[in-house]
Amino acid sequence: MVLTPDRVTNGRPRRAILESAARHLGVTVQRNSPVPLYHQLAQQLAAAIESGTIAKGDFLSNEIELAELWQVSRPTVRRAIQELVDDGLLVRRRGVGTQVVSAEVRRPVRLSSLYDDLVEEGRSPKTDVLTHERVAADKITAESLGIPVGTEVVHIVRRRRAIRTALAIMCNWLTVEAAGDITTDQLRSGGLYELLRAKGIRPRIARQTIGAAGADEEQSAQLGLALGAPLVTVRRVMQDDLGRTVELASHVYDALHYRLEMTIVED
Amino acid sequence: MVLTPDRVTNGRPRRAILESAARHLGVTVQRNSPVPLYHQLAQQLAAAIESGTIAKGDFLSNEIELAELWQVSRPTVRRAIQELVDDGLLVRRRGVGTQVVSAEVRRPVRLSSLYDDLVEEGRSPKTDVLTHERVAADKITAESLGIPVGTEVVHIVRRRRAIRTALAIMCNWLTVEAAGDITTDQLRSGGLYELLRAKGIRPRIARQTIGAAGADEEQSAQLGLALGAPLVTVRRVMQDDLGRTVELASHVYDALHYRLEMTIVED
DNA sequence: TAGTGGTCTAGACCACATT
């Protein structure tokens, strides 16, 4: 694309997107679309960055120019840019400008179950339901879920497999309100979060602790691993968008087949 | 505080902060402060939530009222609220209102070193520098750091101890530009990120992969653990705020003494 | 001194949920 070394910053040539070039980014907005303008802009800008149309190190034109160019107001431009700054694709510095810093695909930790992850990767996971019962909540479970001790909760233990290999043992406690009418067949056929979403429960906040452990006797038998084989352990408390604590999870994953990837962006 | 069950939502009584009550939150703004108004508001609102002055489940007054109450514009109110929504303290629903959902302390995964974490927890970590040398970058290192293969890089291996117990073996590769003049003594006396920050390098984006493994012979000897003892493994590529890839890290932590905690907020 | 992003305002109109 057309770039001009029209000035120098920090001793390095500065390449800026000019009007003519930016038009060729093909950035256009649909004003009747239900998708907000700032998001349309952010998506097209991100596409231009990820495709390499705008290279790492390039500067964007300033916000006023972009507003004129794209025929939107400056706050709308700023909001679009902010979206990409939050994702780590752009950096803004006052008095300097807005610069492309990364074109990598971002995969933050998301609120999804292992099933969703595997489906997205194109594998076809199978689920064995090892336990599916109602039990009285013990002290720790009750405190985590924010309910009185002894309240009935749904306890589920599942094993996830991909073809032959067992990948994970997943132990969950859920409120009866949330999971009371989930059937064992439903558990076999899909992810837990998917089932919850179908019931109108929208996961929103989770507190999660990740660690490691060696497989104990029961785990090694269930997963077909050697005693002491390395496992990734995840404990999680999940709340839905209404602030209800819905799920308590204690999962172990075969470390050979499971890793957690995340992108961290500092302020 | 004064709350009125002035209407009902979803069959549950709705408690809303009224003007008189909100004044008693003591929310005031300093217009001459360098701290942005929206941040001042967010902090005071967060304090009110965390102290319990506003309880979980309570609704805030609507944005227009809050703007009048706090004598700021509606966009400023919205930005303050958005900050707490991002942190998972509040939930907004169009047509409904803004509700407190959580008062828990948030501790997201941050860009810090283990040293910083331990210092924050009040422990006093010691560091052994096992390796500190310049080497030619191999293919993987070079690709990760975005430099040509064979370029000189700084290679550091450290062991972190708390009193007697060894906690971690940390293996890092850094660009000479970033870490060329760091001394072995400096490494012994503090965290790596602290040293980088002192040199004006501000960590900004990191891609991180977390897994588990059993300790191999070298690791078990270095950490004083049994062969095959569970370890948390972290691989990380870090970029600073100028988009420079600065650090490649491969760390292993004793799983008995180390866990990763994070809060995940959807949307 | 000039140019950039950061903050803030005072409106407007809309989509959505509830009554």
Next chain:
DNA sequence: ATGTGGTCTAGACCACTAC
């Protein structure tokens, strides 16, 4: 029908950076 948050505008002034 009403009230809520969601979006968008067209300005204004300021703080910071670089030259």
